[in-house]
Amino acid sequence: EIVMTQSPATLPVSLGERASLSCRASQSVSSNLAWYQKKPGQAPRLLIYGASTRATGVPARFSGSGSGTEFTLTISSLQSEDFAVYFCQQYNKWPLYTFGQGTKLEIK
């Protein structure tokens, strides 16, 4: 099983600040890495796939980078609606998806 490790677990940030979230895979997943945003009571929303491609309708302030085992989600200037839990997922081998534990963005 590919283990996905996200850090930090919680990230306090201020409005307008830049946030960088990390995701590490225990073995290479190539670029088969996705990032999702999760708010309470809502469906997970796909933000980034292929490690760096924004999904339809996702604002340009969200960007993804990395390949292999190290990945980063960057939110360039945090808006109020961005405070949520973010999790990464590897989809390198269907259907053995594995997910990170999530990073919660909190208002500082």
Add this chain to the structure above:
Amino acid sequence: EVEMVESGGGQVKPGGSLRLSCAGSGFTFSRYSMNWVRQAPGKGLEWVSSISSYSTYMFYADSVKGRFTISRDNAKNSLYLQMSSLGAEDTAVYYCARGDTTSLTDYWGQGTLVTVSS
């Protein structure tokens, strides 16, 4: 607009059974694989089961193998998860998620809560 809506969750006693449903709309259901993913309270997401577009292939996590059965009815644009021999460890929000041709889970439902408790 692509949408998935789960139903069928609720409270069930240990050892009991429950059947979850997921209704898809806004896309050609039969063209996509479908997946169930769950999140237990305070825990991360866990893949549960997947089914290919015409039910040729079905896969299960070791934690549910032999107890859960995934199925679909393309004529009704619906996905199902029959769960039996439920235990406290199965308490979770269950999500259905569409899988595209690269196996990316691009759209998810809002989830349905299953609580296993006496």
